[in-house]
Amino acid sequence: MIKVVGVRFKKAGKIYYFDPVDFEIKKGDSLIVETARGIEFGECVIHPKEVSENEIVAPLKSVLRIATEEDIQRHNENKTKEKEAFNICLEKIELHGLVMKLIDVEYTFDNNKVIFYFTADGRVDFRELVKDLATIFKTRIELRQIGVRDEAKMIGGLGPCGRPLCCSSFLGDFTSVSIKMAKEQNLSLNPTKISGICGRLMCCLNYEQETYEDIRKKMPRVGSIIRTERGQGEVISNNTIKETVKAKIKIHDEEVIEEFNIRDITLISGSYEGTIEDTEIKIEVEDKEDASLIQDLFKGN
Numbered sequence: 001m002i003k004v005v006g007v008r009f010k011k012a013g014k015i016y017y018f019d020p021v022d023f024e025i026k027k028g029d030s031l032i033v034e035t036a037r038g039i040e041f042g043e044c045v046i047h048p049k050e051v052s053e054n055e056i057v058a059p060l061k062s063v064l065r066i067a068t069e070e071d072i073q074r075h076n077e078n079k080t081k082e083k084e085a086f087n088i089c090l091e092k093i094e095l096h097g098l099v100m101k102l103i104d105v106e107y108t109f110d111n112n113k114v115i116f117y118f119t120a121d122g123r124v125d126f127r128e129l130v131k132d133l134a135t136i137f138k139t140r141i142e143l144r145q146i147g148v149r150d151e152a153k154m155i156g157g158l159g160p161c162g163r164p165l166c167c168s169s170f171l172g173d174f175t176s177v178s179i180k181m182a183k184e185q186n187l188s189l190n191p192t193k194i195s196g197i198c199g200r201l202m203c204c205l206n207y208e209q210e211t212y213e214d215i216r217k218k219m220p221r222v223g224s225i226i227r228t229e230r231g232q233g234e235v236i237s238n239n240t241i242k243e244t245v246k247a248k249i250k251i252h253d254e255e256v257i258e259e260f261n262i263r264d265i266t267l268i269s270g271s272y273e274g275t276i277e278d279t280e281i282k283i284e285v286e287d288k289e290d291a292s293l294i295q296d297l298f299k300g301n
Contacts, residue, residue, distance in 0.1 A: 002056055005063065006046025007033055012153065014172045017055070019062040020048045030067035030075075032109070039110040041067060041075045071109075078107040085137065089116055092132050100124045103146065104154045113140040119151050149174055152198035159196055166203050177201040181209050184216060184275070186240060215240050216273035218262050224270025228260050232268065240273075 004017040005025050018033050025031065027047040033040055067075075082105045089102055100120040107114055114137050118124075126143050133141045146154075149167065156168035167174065182194045182205055196202045220226055224235045226247055233247035236257065246259050 001050040002053060002060065003048055003050050004046075004056070004060070005031075005044050005048050007031055007042040007063075008045045008172070009040055009042045012168055012170055012172060015045060016042075017051065017057070017060065019060050021062055023063055023066055025063065025066065030072060032064045032067050032071055034061045034064055036061075038108045038112050039064065041071065041078075041109040075109065078109065078111070082107055085114060085116075088136060089129075089133060092129055096126075096129050096132075098124055098126060098129060100126070101151075103151050111139060113142055115142045115144055117144050117146050117150075117154065119146060119148065148198045149200055152196065157197055159202070160193075161204075165197070171203060175203055175206040177203060177205045180275075181205040181212075184209070185212050212240060213275070215243055215262075216275075219243075219273040220245060220262075220265070220267050221271050221273055225268040226260075226270075227266040227268055228258075229264060230258060230260075233258075235270070238273070 003020060005020045006015045007018050008015050016035075018031075025044050025048055027044055029044045031042050031044055033042055065071075085107070086102065086105045089105065093100060093102060100118045102116065102118050104117040105114065106117070114133070116133070124145070130141050130143060152165055153167040153171075153174075157165050159165050178201070179189065182189060182201070185205065185208070187194055187205075194201060194205070219238050219240060220235050222235050222237060226233060226235060226245070228247060228249065231249050231251065233249035235245050236248050238245040243262050244259050245262060245265065246257055247265075248255055248257050250256075
């Protein structure tokens with residue numbers, strides 16, 4: 001077991017482990033740490049604890065010190081300079097006529113590098129832009145192209161639910177989501193209803209997926225024959241959230257439809273819902289313009 005602290009460099013950013021050395025670090029402390037790209041300013045979000053070696057990405061970097069007042073002041077100054085650098089870069093992008101969208105600017109704590117994050121539909125020749133920026137800032141310049149999910153995480157906003165975006169408020173890492181998840185949760189496969197403001201599938205599809213998978217293993221498919229306390233019947237519909245099925249049962253020569261909890265039934269013939277097959281997935285398209293949205297949904301999530 002190795003003693004570590006968890007450090008985050010951005011709100012809702014990924015958590016990295018560092019060696020606390022002999023410092024008495026508490027959750028919420030500002031720290032100066034050594035990273036692969038230089039000296040950085042971060043916040044302790046996980047107090048010192050022991051983890052197994054397979055949870056560590058070698059080599060384990062060390063905490064250099066608990067941030068001083070001078071360090072905090074320098075960090076705040078960097079934040080101010082980032083805003084100025086953002087405006088300067090916007091002017092240079094327009095000057096060079098580049099088709100790219102500037103998203104964010106980040107100074108490393110030691111000012112050895114300025115990183116400009118942008119999005120673009122394709123590759124961008126920004127060599128002249130880098131030269132101009134290096135002349136102005138007199139330090140190393142890095143232009144990093146990011147995807148639309150990263151863009152939403154950096155900018156933030158409100159999701160379809162009306163709450164701040166999960167990715168910009170608490171999700172440290174993006175989770176893998178798929179159309180299959182939406183289908184297994186009985187959601188409408190209309191791209192406009194299952195995609196977030198980034199244009200990709202909503203991250204929250206993953207939140208309850210494990211529960212849905214467990215329930216579907218015990219949920220008989222429509223058309224299956226089941227045994228109930230009221231007799232034998234055929235499943236005509238099911239409700240995953242309520243964990244119930246509706247079955248058509250013949251009682252006194254009359255067919256009636258009744259609802260049963262899946263704990264109170266026995267499968268006689270047929271099969272359980274289980275995992276959705278790819279052939280069962282049918283996308284709902286309202287118009288031709290939705291076709292491009294569908295293609296985006298199947299891109300890397």
